[in-house]
Amino acid sequence: xxxxxxxxxxxxxxxxxxxxxxxxxxxxxxxxxxxxxxxxxxxxxxxxxxxxxxxxxxxxxxxxxxxxxxxxxxxxxxxxxxxxxxxxxxxxxxxxxxxxxxxxxxxxxxxxxxxxxxxxxxxxxxxxxxxxxxxxxxxxxxxxxxxxxxxxxxxxxxxxxxxxxxxxxxxxxxxxxxxxxxxxxxxxxxxxxxxxxxxxxxxxxxxxxxxxxxxxxxxxxxxxxxxxxxxxxxxxxxxxxxxxxxxxxxxxxxxxxxxxxxxxxxxxxxxxxxxxxxxxxxxxxxxxxxxxxxxxxxxxxxxxxxxxxxxxxxxxxxxxxxxxxxxxxxxxxxxxxxxxxxxxxxxxxxxxxxxxxxxxxxxxxxxxxxxxxxxxxxxxxxxxxxxxxxxxxxxxxxxxxxxxxxxxxxxxxxxxxxxxxxxxxxxxxxxxxxxxxxxxxxxxxxxxxxxxxxxxxxxxxxxxxxxxxxxxxxxxxxxxxxxxxxxxxxxxxxxxxxxxxxxxxxxxxxxxxxxxxxxxxxxxxxxxxxxxxxxxxxxxxxxxxxxxxxxxxxxxxxxxxxxxxxxxxxxxxxxxxxxxxxxxxxxxxx
Amino acid sequence: xxxxxxxxxxxxxxxxxxxxxxxxxxxxxxxxxxxxxxxxxxxxxxxxxxxxxxxxxxxxxxxxxxxxxxxxxxxxxxxxxxxxxxxxxxxxxxxxxxxxxxxxxxxxxxxxxxxxxxxxxxxxxxxxxxxxxxxxxxxxxxxxxxxxxxxxxxxxxxxxxxxxxxxxxxxxxxxxxxxxxxxxxxxxxxxxxxxxxxxxxxxxxxxxxxxxxxxxxxx
Ligand SMILES: [Zn+2]
Numbered sequence: 001x002x003x004x005x006x007x008x009x010x011x012x013x014x015x016x017x018x019x020x021x022x023x024x025x026x027x028x029x030x031x032x033x034x035x036x037x038x039x040x041x042x043x044x045x046x047x048x049x050x051x052x053x054x055x056x057x058x059x060x061x062x063x064x065x066x067x068x069x070x071x072x073x074x075x076x077x078x079x080x081x082x083x084x085x086x087x088x089x090x091x092x093x094x095x096x097x098x099x100x101x102x103x104x105x106x107x108x109x110x111x112x113x114x115x116x117x118x119x120x121x122x123x124x125x126x127x128x129x130x131x132x133x134x135x136x137x138x139x140x141x142x143x144x145x146x147x148x149x150x151x152x153x154x155x156x157x158x159x160x161x162x163x164x165x166x167x168x169x170x171x172x173x174x175x176x177x178x179x180x181x182x183x184x185x186x187x188x189x190x191x192x193x194x195x196x197x198x199x200x201x202x203x204x205x206x207x208x209x210x211x212x213x214x215x216x217x218x219x220x221x222x223x224x225x226x227x228x229x230x231x232x233x234x235x236x237x238x239x240x241x242x243x244x245x246x247x248x249x250x251x252x253x254x255x256x257x258x259x260x261x262x263x264x265x266x267x268x269x270x271x272x273x274x275x276x277x278x279x280x281x282x283x284x285x286x287x288x289x290x291x292x293x294x295x296x297x298x299x300x301x302x303x304x305x306x307x308x309x310x311x312x313x314x315x316x317x318x319x320x321x322x323x324x325x326x327x328x329x330x331x332x333x334x335x336x337x338x339x340x341x342x343x344x345x346x347x348x349x350x351x352x353x354x355x356x357x358x359x360x361x362x363x364x365x366x367x368x369x370x371x372x373x374x375x376x377x378x379x380x381x382x383x384x385x386x387x388x389x390x391x392x393x394x395x396x397x398x399x400x401x402x403x404x405x406x407x408x409x410x411x412x413x414x415x416x417x418x419x420x421x422x423x424x425x426x427x428x429x430x431x432x433x434x435x436x437x438x439x440x441x442x443x444x445x446x447x448x449x450x451x452x453x454x455x456x457x458x459x460x461x462x463x464x465x466x467x468x469x470x471x472x473x474x475x476x477x478x479x480x481x482x483x484x485x486x487x488x489x490x491x492x493x494x495x496x497x498x499x500x501x502x503x504x505x506x507x508x509x510x511x512x513x514x515x516x517x518x519x520x521x522x523x524x525x526x527x528x529x530x531x532x533x534x535x536x537x538x539x540x541x542x543x544x545x546x547x548x549x550x551x552x553x554x555x556x557x558x559x560x561x562x563x564x565x566x567x568x569x570x571x572x573x574x575x576x577x578x579x580x581x582x583x584x585x586x587x588x589x590x
Numbered sequence: 591x592x593x594x595x596x597x598x599x600x601x602x603x604x605x606x607x608x609x610x611x612x613x614x615x616x617x618x619x620x621x622x623x624x625x626x627x628x629x630x631x632x633x634x635x636x637x638x639x640x641x642x643x644x645x646x647x648x649x650x651x652x653x654x655x656x657x658x659x660x661x662x663x664x665x666x667x668x669x670x671x672x673x674x675x676x677x678x679x680x681x682x683x684x685x686x687x688x689x690x691x692x693x694x695x696x697x698x699x700x701x702x703x704x705x706x707x708x709x710x711x712x713x714x715x716x717x718x719x720x721x722x723x724x725x726x727x728x729x730x731x732x733x734x735x736x737x738x739x740x741x742x743x744x745x746x747x748x749x750x751x752x753x754x755x756x757x758x759x760x761x762x763x764x765x766x767x768x769x770x771x772x773x774x775x776x777x778x779x780x781x782x783x784x785x786x787x788x789x790x791x792x793x794x795x796x797x798x799x800x801x802x803x804x805x806x807x808x809x
Contacts, residue, residue: 019764019788020767046803050792050795050796050803053799053802054745056745057749067641070659070663071634073663074666078667
């Protein structure tokens with residue numbers, strides 16, 4: 001036995017019937033099916049009535065009268081336009097008789113046909129024509145009334161809040177509206193709630209306009225819905241429909257309703273192009289939830305391909321918001337962000353630039369492009385602190401010499417890229433102002449003390465390292481205290497020339513004493529072997545550092561004294577050490 | 591077949607879209623052949639056959655009789671100048687019919703656009719002189735006449751309210767009996783597009799005519 005055709009299969013036959021193209025066989029087949037299917041029976045009836053109306057509406061057949069005159073007219077036109085080009089002349093200009101003009105004027109005054117129809121549809125029984133009821137702007141959609149007409153469970157609720165869980169959802173309200181899809185979804189949603197859109201209802205206008213797919217009418221319908229207090233989803237959809245067609249009043253309306261429509265209104269404003277985008281920027285400045293939605297929408301747009309919201313950004317926009325919108329686009333070039341920072345000096349642009357993968361390339365290109373001027377150089381130096389490039393070193397050193405406040409941090413970032421050697425060299429040559437030199441050293445040691453040590457040992461610049469380090473940390477204590485650096489310098493430097501630097505380092509260490517920074521045991525481990533150094537001065541300095549850092553006095557002062565004397569004659573340092581050790585051991589009960 | 595004999599056939603039959611496709615189509619093909627060699631009598635026959643449909647379509651699109659007649663005349667003028675191109679046609683009679691309608695649709699659109707006319711104006715004009723008087727010959731009671739005229743008015747308004755891109759295919763198919771393929775050829779879009787447009791047009795009309803469709807027969 002053959003499976004029955006699903007109801008959908010009969011649709012084409014019903015369409016043919018409406019169009020007046022159905023064969024007798026196909027009509028008979030639908031009729032047979034309709035006997036057992038109430039849905040198709042109803043559809044068949046509607047199709048027949050529709051065809052009946054169309055047949056009845058056929059404009060009056062032309063009479064034969066005037067036929068010969070018509071033919072004569074054709075030939076006289078043919079004869080008169082034997083123009084050299086062979087082109088047919090345009091249709092004759094309009095001759096508008098006064099009577100017709102009056103009628104047309106009256107007709108358009110009274111109402112546009114579409115609007116009239118809506119009213120006719122609505123008030124079919126109540127009013128004969130409804131011609132005088134033409135709304136001034138848009139057909140108003142009274143959703144509350146629609147709800148009253150409809151079964152209780154329909155979508156035409158007074159507000160979505162009245163019926164939690166029955167909310168109408170019409171696609172992602174952040175996405176642009178796909179008209180065909182929207183119409184289908186809307187009808188589906190209405191069907192699901194048992195709402196019959198074909199009945200006289202105040203939702204008709206929107207549905208009608210949706211079917212028309214005519215931009216002007218659509219905007220009219222959407223406006224009508226937007227102006228109601230109907231379900232939020234429907235109003236949101238109307239807002240999105242309005243998007244590209246919104247005029248200045250619509251945008252004002254969308255702005256007013258931004259609190260309730262949120263993302264849908266934002267989407268609509270975005271779709272409206274530059275003017276809508278400007279409104280979003282101004283909303284973004286308001287902060288709060290409205291502002292957050294606006295920023296979100298702008299960021300989404302930035303990530304999209306069609307329009308760049310930054311093009312319509314007002315100059316007074318908060319740069320942190322602007323930068324957030326900007327970096328939402330994965331394709332946004334670091335170059336653009338860096339240029340914005342260079343132009344404005346606003347940190348959010350700098351931060352945004354630093355998030356890009358090609359940030360260094362952009363910086364290098366900019367440096368290559370032009371010798372930076374004062375303000376711009378300072379900004380480029382700031383950029384270097386975040387994403388350093390080797391070619392920035394000369395500029396940063398020049399800025400350091402000139403006392404640029406960002407230069408020390410930039411130099412610290414450049415340590416592995418030649419910055420360490422450059423700092424040693426500049427310090428040795430005395431080119432730097434002392435406070436900036438100190439700042440640079442503090443930054444450098446904070447960033448990478450080992451690197452500085454390596455460079456100093458490599459360049460035989462232990463003395464420079466020690467003195468600069470000590471000066472840098474003399475003025476103020478710092479988290480990045482240089483104790484470990486000094487211990488290591490003392491332990492690793494070699495050669496006669498370095499001896500005094502090593503001793504200096506240890507004496508400085510003794511002077512600094514225990515501080516924040518590396519834990520004492522670590523320092524003491526490094527110090528321990530130095531106490532046995534063949535140089536009595538170095539050994540004595542190591543002992544001083546040892547006791548300053550709280551190292552255990554594992555030998556008696558006499559033993560220490562003997563050990564130091566083996567290395568040579570006592571020194572002033574030896575005397576100081578003896579006093580210090582004596583004080584300490586004397587203070588303890590032994 | 592003489593031109594006198596041809597006149598005995600209804601325009602539909604002659605156009606080859608209904609009834610016997612053979613005789614009418616052959617008669618038209620023969621006249622096309624003669625007309626293309628400059629035979630004005632043959633072309634006059636063709637005008638008599640095709641004018642009603644051409645002018646009706648134009649009327650639906652431009653909305654008033656004066657302009658519709660203007661469009662129809664111009665359609666035949668252009669056809670006369672282009673008859674040569676039909677000689678290679680596979681089925682010249684059918685091709686001629688579509689071709690004429692295509693010209694008429696094109697001219698109507700141009701005219702509408704040139705005048706910036708909206709369809710509602712067209713509807714208003716279309717209804718000129720189509721009030722109750724138009725049915726004066728019938729034997730109905732006055733109230734039935736008024737009601738029927740009102741119904742007809744609403745249907746016309748609904749059709750006129752369709753946007754042009756839906757109205758043209760709808761008129762051609764549902765009111766002028768053209769196949770999807772013919773409509774596609776006339777309007778210059780794909781047949782699949784025509785189907786889509788017609789789905790939209792029917793749906794829109796159904797909405798607009800809603801209450802009329804609900805009425806019980808004979809009430
Ligand atoms: Zn069924």
